[in-house]
Amino acid sequence: MRDDYEIFIWSTITFGMTASLVIWPNDVLISNHLTIEELFHSYLGDQSKDPLEYNCRKIVLxxxxLGCLPFVYSLITFFYSDLPTVSSRIPSTKLHYFTNISILILIGSLTYFFFHHNTKFTHLKPMKYLKLYSEDLTRIRAQLSTEFRNFFNFSVSLAYSSRIIISDSWVMNFNRYNFIIVNISDIQFEAVNAQQFALNETGEEVQYVSIRANILNRSIPHFFFRIKGTDFRDLQDKLTSRIEIAREIIFHVSPNERFVEVFQENVNENGTYPYPDTNSLESCIGCYATQANVKINQGCQQQGRQQCRQCFCRPMWCVSCLGRVFAGKQDQSHPEFWLNGQADCPTCRAIFCVRDVQMLRVNDEDNH
Ligand SMILES: [Zn+2]
Ligand SMILES: [Zn+2]
Ligand SMILES: [Zn+2]
Structure with missing residues (x-):
């Protein structure tokens, strides 16, 4: 027979692992579609068709x-223990007391779910904030759905199923447990601090900037989010008002980042590649933050070195990440030669040079 302490340790470890995977799904679960968002996708619907409905459902779910997790803990403890019952109307063990409380939390959570579901989520805090703009949300809902799909949004993934999107009229900050949507005219961004992180095997440093979104004119609380330093300029470009920057922030530019800028400038001179089917475009496989926006399309007339070849892969990279890939394949001790170098397509291995990379040209470019 196991003693209480051993049961407690084992069930806590098992529960900790289960719960952390539910709350912070890892790459394996994400790629196998084993997250709550994926498992319940038929209930959640299509985010791009109705982001408001989708996110209301997502946060309530x-x-x-989360409210079911204490009960899961009881079940796990029961599994490890030798008790005949997990719960009892007349509790006699710690497990019974805990289970009874967890059942109350479970009932509370399910009540919460059905209450919001049946009231069409109108009582959720984010919906109340949105109603400050209009009591009838029909028009806002339609506008959000249209703008959400715009290719030219500033859209950065913050974590799994968490994203900040800035469209022409709205700032949408979604995470798994909450969201906030504010009109762009009511928001003032402020870069409050910056941190450097050494990332991945190459040891390249990435800078993250924390941004505070202050809400003007309306009684909506401020919020924070964190983006890569390299996305900061895109954010500023999307806004009409200036982002205030705390004095201590120094934007850090590594040789690779500097190259990425030069790479982009050169790519811009190559003309564009017509790509009308924006719906089939996926997130860049390098950063998952921006949509793929370049195509390797052999067009150079380089002689006297290895011949560049046509790549037949669909667009999979954003220009910055492809620039980083390109930089990574050059002689690291001679950055001055990088621009004239060659690299191979990460997928099909076709050799290409800077002249062979074109930005995608999408249909709704003239809406921009
Ligand atoms: Zn990318
Ligand atoms: Zn390729
Ligand atoms: Zn070439």
Whole structure:
């Protein structure tokens, strides 16, 4: 017979692992579609068709599942223990007391879920904030759905299923347990601090900037988000008002980042590649933050070295990440030669040079 302490340790470890995977799914779960968002996708619907409905459902579902976790802990403890019952109307063990409380939390959570579901989520905080703009949300809902799909949004993934999107009229900050949507005219961004992180095997440093979004004119609380330093300029470009920058922030530019800028400038001179089917474009496989926006399309007339070849891969990279890939394949001790170098397509291995990379030209470019 196991003693209480051993049961406690084992069930806590098992529960900790289960719960952390539910709350912070890892890459394996994400790629196998084993996250709450994927498992319940038929309930959640299509985010790009109705982002408001999708995110209301998503946050209520995720909160409800959090509320079920204590009961899961009881079940796990029961599994490890030798008790005949997991719960009892007349509790006699610690497990029974805990289970009874967890059942109350479970009932509370399910009540919460059905309350919001049946009231069409109108009582959720984010919906109340949105109603400050208009009591009838029909028009806003339609506008959000249209703008959400715009190719030219500033859209950065913050974590799994968390994203900040800035469209022409709205700032949308979504995470798994909450979201906030504010009109762009009511928001003032402020870069409050910057941190350097050494990332991946190459040891390249990435800078993250924390941004505080202050809400003007309306009683909506401020919020924070964090983006890569390299996305900061895109954010500023999307806004009409200036982002205030705390004095201590120094934007850090590594040789690779500097190359990425030069790479982009050169790519811009190559003309564009017509790509009308924006719906089939996926996130860049390098950063998952921006949509793929370049195509390797052999067009150079370089002689006297290895011949560049046509790449037949669909667009999979954003220009910055392809620039980083390109830089990574050059002689690291001689950055001055990088621009004239060659690299191979990470997928099909076709050799290409800077002249062979073109930005995609999409249909709705003239809406921009
Ligand atoms: Zn990318
Ligand atoms: Zn290729
Ligand atoms: Zn070439």
């Amino acid at each position: 995720n909160q409800t599942i």
